[in-house]
Amino acid sequence: MLQKYTYLKVGHILPYSMSGSNTTDFTNPSTFILLGIPGLERAHVWISIPFCAMYAIALLGNFTILFIVKMEPSLHGPMYYFLCMLAINDLVLSTSILPKMLSIFWFNSREIYFSACLTQMYFIHCFSVMESGIFVAMAFDRYVAICDPLRHSTILTNPVVAKIGLAVVLRGSMLSLPCPLLARQWPYCRTNIIPHSYCEHIAVVKLACADIRVSSYYSLSVAFLVTALDVFFITMSYIQILRAIFSLPTKDSQLKTFGTCGSHLCAILAFYIPDLFSSLTHRFGHNVPLHFQILSANVYLLVPPLLHPIIYGVRTKEIQDRLLQLFTHKGT
Template sequence: MKETLFCLRVGHILPYAMSNSNTTIFTNPSSFILLGIPGLEAAHIWISIPFCAMYIIAVLGNFTILLIVRMETSLHVPMYYFLCMLAVIDLVLSTSILPKMLSIFWFNSREIDFSACLTQLYFIYCFIVMESGILVALAWDRYVAICNPLRHSTILTNAVVAKIGLAVLLRGGLLVLPHPLQARRWPYCRTNVIAHTYCEHLAVVKLACADIRSSSYYGLLVTFLVIGPDVSFITFSYTQILRAIFSLPTKEARLKTFGTCGSHLCVILAFYIPTLFSSLTYRFGQNVPLHFHIITANVYLLLPPMLNPIIYGVRTKLIWDRLLHLLTQKRT
């Protein structure tokens, strides 16, 4: 497909066609063209190597978590159920972007169907919101386990865990649903080129021949409605947890409890810091180079799925012990 002329400004595409009197407007373009990382086309193959390695580690690690929890009945407790939910979310999130990204980098296959683009957009943001919800659930689980251990089993029953999982699913699905619905109903100009490796929300809607401020404001609102309350609840939970840890009688007990919570804090920081950075720089970082923003946007979707199973596998003794047991059994 012949790519139409475009210019880059503030990390977005502004088509010349929008100012052309002969602009043809159509409601649903048949496809979009993903450029990958403009300016770094010659390095696409080299850039793909760390991204592909991150994805392989994420897939192996998260499937290992799911397998170990399924096989070990002693791990059938709320915290590990939430870890399994997190593993599934990470698998979907990373898989939603990497195959198409690699097809761009390796085979120069840049075209993506209009409906597939909107589906990818929906899955990415839906599962980002879900991941934030599961991190809140994990923080609550640790709060109850440490601050109110005698009531942990009565508060977090299997039914409650299932309801939390359903609430996380519905929140993510419903909050993000307006994004693809709005993008589908807008008319688009002749240019269908997206300067990105995947269908990032603002990169797509910037191509519409319409006033997209409502979509931009809604995206910002969702970011703060999700991250604001979630981070506040997590901060409150871990503040109470730290107070409870420092009140423990022995140093060994404090270190053991803090070690368990330390892995959770690492996962939380690995998710929220890149997410906030990417979201805010895309909207307000006019001086941020386009290629830097695109690389960051990919890293923040691939880094947490890779790190989560590593952090939980190494720092969570039951998972680590079970994994070592399986490996030693295979060798003998």
């Protein structure tokens, strides 16, 4: 069924000329076709229900975090500035894939312009790298707050926080830029059918009739180096944090201090575990069904934006108190 669809759509969407040659050659096709989740087409409407609910909760939760931090002067500090960066990042990341994905599921609107596909690819890579960098910044904040609390306000001043945020943004932007630039230069002469629900980098460049090892190696190197370095810095920060915590005199003080890191640790796990699972499935799961690989890739991008505001809302007392004030004030 997939082969039949591919044959019909390629001939319709991407006409080509064959003047005295049996080869097809075109560069930068005007449109690609996203299949959604191949093999589960009949279930697209049902799959869209939890995805839409996740997106709605992510929007509500992250906008709530931004509103509370903006309205509460006592939350105007480094930890909450980084939390706002995380909320904005999650909003952009989820919005870069969900609207188009839902249009595929609901309206069978599978076409996406080539430039729009590359833009989506860039946003996904850029904001994924930025999210990892934000977690490093948050780990540094927790390290200073626990290991050197008296100097926390002098080390993490507003200008320093702004510079850290700028560095996170520039790193994500620069490291992700070669992916769409390389993808744009390849000739696409096989098909314009992408067996995915969004313009995932490898899924797109695999359609090129050229040696794509540069694209493949670059994306793999960036993913590995960014994740490895960021996890290393986060781990080193928490080793120092744990040493400082265990040196505290009482168990109550140890638990109370460690509790200030609980939200950050849960958010890290919510981001890196789906990332690791999706990466392993794509790289080594050759016997894993394609629809399961694509579902895992979607979960990796959708679950963290859903969970982060819930985690911080549940585990951060200052945010809980502000939310309670808002609701009780409205109730009166």
